[in-house]
Amino acid sequence: MDEKMKWSLAGLCLVPLVMVLGNSMLIPVLPALKNELGISQFEASLIITAFSIPAGIVIPVAGYLSDHYGRKKVIVPALLVYALGGVIAGLGAVILKENSYPVIMAGRVIQGVGAAGTAPIAMALASDIFTGAARSKALGVIEAFNGLGKVLSPILGSLIALIVWYAVFFAFPLLCIPFAIIVWMKVTEPSGNLNKQPVKQYLKGILKIFSKQGATLLAAFLAGSITLFILFGLLFYLSDILEEKYHIDGVYKGFVLALPLLVMATTSYVTGKKVKSKPKKMKSIAVTGLIVIAVGSGAAIISTNTYFQMSALMIIGFGSGLVLPCLNTIITGSISAEERGLVTSLYGSVRFFGVAIGPPVFGFLMKISSQIMFGAMSILAGITAAIAFFVIKVKKSG
Template sequence: MSNTMQRPSPLAVAAIGSVPLIMTLGNSMLIPVLPAMKSALHLSQFQVSLTITVFSVTAAVFIPIFGYLSDRFSRKAVMLPALFLYGAGGLLAGLAASAFAHAYMWVLVGRALQGIGAAGTAPIAMALTGDLFQGKEESRVLGLVEASNGFGKVLSPIVGSLIALLAWYGVFFAFPAFCLLSVILVWVCIKEKKERKEPPPFRNYVHGLATVFHREGRWLLTAYLAGAVCLFTLFGMLFYLSDVLEKQYGIDGVKKGLILAIPLLAMCTTSYTTGAKIGRRQRLMKTLIVTGFSLMTASYAALVFPSRLVPFLLVLALGGIGTGLVLPCINSFITNAVGKERRGFVTSLYGSVRFLGVAAGPPVFGRLMDWSKAGMFWSVAALTLLVGVLALTMIRVDGSGRQPGGKPNRGRRLGDDDLNELLPSGGGLL
């Protein structure tokens, strides 16, 4: 890859940023309407949580497949059909909720289709950012990608609440419109570099990935866990807050959406600022990751004590700031873990564990809410403390241009030449 730094076109950055924005809408926009869906379709708390879980689990399963396909062919060749499928799944869910018999099952089918479509969106956008930009510009655009993700989470509850004033199932019909806008931006504004190099056979591709994880697995798995826990706690807390606002405080509609946006706005603002400042300074990134998990631990432990809404939201916003410190740094570490040849798969696997975190959040928090509110907060605080300690001990950096795992790379990402030296005889890459 050339060392010449490409200046990002504003339209190209907007196109890349639109993809995680659309993906975020898939879950966050539904959060405010879940109680109305539960009432209209006569669902249990567990059944309504499945509309989040089915989307996220399906996405998690298909993300590695789309990651490989994006490495094999091109990022746009995966992203564009995925966006169409995402919109089609929303349309099916909306039609089912408004007109179909056995609406709930068809809503789940539509959500599963949306999950498949989501698998080819945000993780591929991260890989595309690594392909197109380098150095500080890459970190800045990755920060914008995470901020776009967070901005989508901020807007989603408000937009979902506004649409629900017309009909609770109206949020499903909004997905195709948003997807169409993103499709146009990606199609017109993203110009991928055309390379004549033939992709490696699948067997050698898998050997290369195995070598990457053998060499860098300890810190990569820690980074994956960190991303999953951030999304698990975020969506679990939103699920809890949505339920409490309606049941305990009688707050619904747009006001509820605005309140749900408060911790998300803290996360979004912090993500944007972090991405703009970190550059390629790995030591700083590790410090921010550990600091972020410390803030999350303090926030979730302190949530046991506030009995009034405003102090509760302020403490919860502190956790949002911690999440905003962690995610852009994890994104940068993972995007730079390997060369372009396998970046799609490695970033997509990261996307999978993030989606699994989202999928686990609502049902796990629902069970914990039934068990003990204090126990829920203490358990989550213990989890974030554990992951923070793992990040402190497993992610190793120094000042000599090394990878996070401590392997020298002389300023380069792990690429085919590095992997050929490590593969068994006869298993080298083309």
């Protein structure tokens, strides 16, 4: 890998790193936010949803724009919009104090719109820059940085909250603005991949892709969405249990929440590095990862002991690290560069919807029974593994 490509990869790794902070950094702050604003647990969970659903809706538009005008021309403004949303939410909390919930939600929606043009487009750009085995490795590194963001964000969120709970919102512009400058100056975008077709013709091309490979793509989309749905739902559950049951908060809670995410990030990096351009192996590893998630979720039913359930979460983190980098390579390798932006963005959308739905669903199930919650997740992961095994057909990425 030459120096220019190394800089490009380094710049692209910053994009998912900052994107994932949008949710993960807020998870340890939610109990304090809930108490300060006097809102319910469900309303607190909507702070995550308000970010993720707008992102999921806007991502396909961002994908089309990146195919039509260029990836960097979408990523850089998106990072600036992301920063603006953080400023709005933070100022709302400062000025309106306990009445700031609507303004915070508005800021989170704006952040979600900005996030739509970040990680999915960075994934498409990485697939434009790298080919073959180098693509699998690059996407594994990017997924690892995504995981690293999840690892660092609970700790970072807990540390920033020591100043004041709403300080976390002001961290976004401090990160997004310099990252936008780095991407613009250091990432080299290949020329000749733009798709200047009219929207109607462009969409016909996308429909043609799905008519040929729709089953594989949809099964891969489902697997990615379910993986993140379970992971973020369980993190929301763990954050609440640590604070409400064991009175563990602050930085210590951040470190506890980071452990399963560290396992996921490490596994993602190793998987991306080892899997290379062997498509059959990618499918097998992704299915194995889903089975591991099912086993981890099922094991958590055995005991309500927090240490035991933390071990189960580590297993789920390991399984997630097997699934995600393989899906990235299967999806990006299935399509040409001219349509890659929109297809990877659609994948990003369903990932965001998985994250968005997780906390509210788990918040609801927590009120019924943690055993039912874990059992349902185990069955869901098992069914998804079966679908992936029977439906996904892979071809060698190029």
